[in-house]
Amino acid sequence: MPDTKSEIFNKLASYVLRRYQVNARKSMLDVYQVDRDFLRLEKDNLEFMYENRPGIIAILNDPEYSIDLAGVFVRSSLEFTYSSNQFVNLNQDEQQRLIAMYCNYLQGMKMVLQESGTFAEFEKDFSNLVKEHFKDLSNNISRFFDRETGWQVQENIILKQVVCSEYTPEFQLDLLGLKKEDLIEPVLDLGCGKNGTLVKYLRQSGIKAIGVDRIVDQDPSLREADWFDIDFKTDSWGTVISHMAFSNHFAFHHRYKNGRPRQYASLYMEILNSLKPTGSFIYSPGLPFIEQYLPDDRFSVQRQAISEKNPTQRDAPSNPDRQADVVKVKKLI
Numbered sequence: 052m053p054d055t056k057s058e059i060f061n062k063l064a065s066y067v068l069r070r071y072q073v074n075a076r077k078s079m080l081d082v083y084q085v086d087r088d089f090l091r092l093e094k095d096n097l098e099f100m101y102e103n104r105p106g107i108i109a110i111l112n113d114p115e116y117s118i119d120l121a122g123v124f125v126r127s128s129l130e131f132t133y134s135s136n137q138f139v140n141l142n143q144d145e146q147q148r149l150i151a152m153y154c155n156y157l158q159g160m161k162m163v164l165q166e167s168g169t170f171a172e173f174e175k176d177f178s179n180l181v182k183e184h185f186k187d188l189s190n191n192i193s194r195f196f197d198r199e200t201g202w203q204v205q206e207n208i209i210l211k212q213v214v215c216s217e218y219t220p221e222f223q224l225d226l227l228g229l230k231k232e233d234l235i236e237p238v239l240d241l242g243c244g245k246n247g248t249l250v251k252y253l254r255q256s257g258i259k260a261i262g263v264d265r266i267v268d269q270d271p272s273l274r275e276a277d278w279f280d281i282d283f284k285t286d287s288w289g290t291v292i293s294h295m296a297f298s299n300h301f302a303f304h305h306r307y308k309n310g311r312p313r314q315y316a317s318l319y320m321e322i323l324n325s326l327k328p329t330g331s332f333i334y335s336p337g338l339p340f341i342e343q344y345l346p347d348d349r350f351s352v353q354r355q356a357i358s359e360k361n362p363t364q365r366d367a368p369s370n371p372d373r374q375a376d377v378v379k380v381k382k383l384i
């Protein structure tokens with residue numbers, strides 16, 4: 052039986068992660084509708100909690116441990132949300148809201164542990180707490196979507212599954228028409244994916260590159276940040292690459308009626324200004340609705356349709372509005 056605080060903490064965290072793994076294929080719609088599987092509690096988890104009541108209560112009374120435990124929940128929730136629908140963005144305010152909800156849940160857990168006299172009582176009270184917690188999560192999700200769709204909740208874009216894959220470095224370079232030797236340093240991979248495989252691949256070839264994504268593995272070449280929080284300094288990047296990331300999200304916000312197209316447009320200009328003279332921003336899909344307005348004395352725009360480039364490219368992203376192009380915007384001066 053684990054007896055130190057850190058052993059109990061690790062065990063609790065492993066149960067949390069296991070629950071997220073078991074439910075990894077569920078959608079935001081499932082959370083919104085409080086799918087029954089979320090309420091199913093594993094016996095070994097319940098028994099562990101009941102048997103280790105004093106140790107768990109000590110953890111929940113310790114501000115450092117309990118905030119760390121809330122952190123495990125919040126990070127898992129972010130990963131779940133983004134892998135379910137990559138167009139949902141949980142900014143700092145939303146993350147604070149989630150932290151508050153999980154802290155509240157943990158306080159409820161402490162009370163249940165303190166007050167249940169028997170295992171049966173604990174099981175019943177804890178199940179009720181989990182139900183209440185999922186109601187809170189469901190209400191929180193409902194803040195994100197359009198009220199107008201009313202009962203047609205399944206049709207809501209926010210609740211749909213929108214896959215988010217990571218592609219191999221070779222695939223990305225080939226699709227973007229890039230050769231390692233042609234890249235101007237330093238290289239920024241914007242929305243590089245959790246593993247940042249392209250960044251690691253370029254660095255193995257001696258190219259100065261870093262990647263940014265809202266969730267990244269711990270690695271010296273990867274930074275965890277929202278692209279809206281990056282300070283894009285003028286004349287600093289030789290090449291900015293964004294494969295199926297920034298422009299995909301910009302295109303979504305351009306079309307989605309509750310989107311933030313203006314914020315994306317102004318960030319797009321910041322990215323272009325952050326290029327060194329002769330540096331390039333290379334991305335896919337294309338953004339014809341804004342590229343056409345770029346001043347041609349400052350930027351050159353090269354566009355290539357993916358189908359023309361490689362007609363057999365079966366893994367290429369789908370092309371709803373003929374925007375599935377590769378675009379290279381070069382800063383001239």
Ligand SMILES: C[S@@+](CC[C@H](N)C(=O)[O-])C[C@H]1O[C@@H](n2cnc3c(N)ncnc32)[C@H](O)[C@@H]1O
Nearest residue numbers: 216217218242243244264265277278294295296
């Ligand atoms: C389809 S994946 C592409 C990943 C990678 N570029 C590749 O091709 O393998 C899109 C990436 O954009 C990231 N992303 C989306 N919104 C973001 C934001 N606001 N800030 C930073 N990264 C973001 C996602 O987390 C995701 O890893």
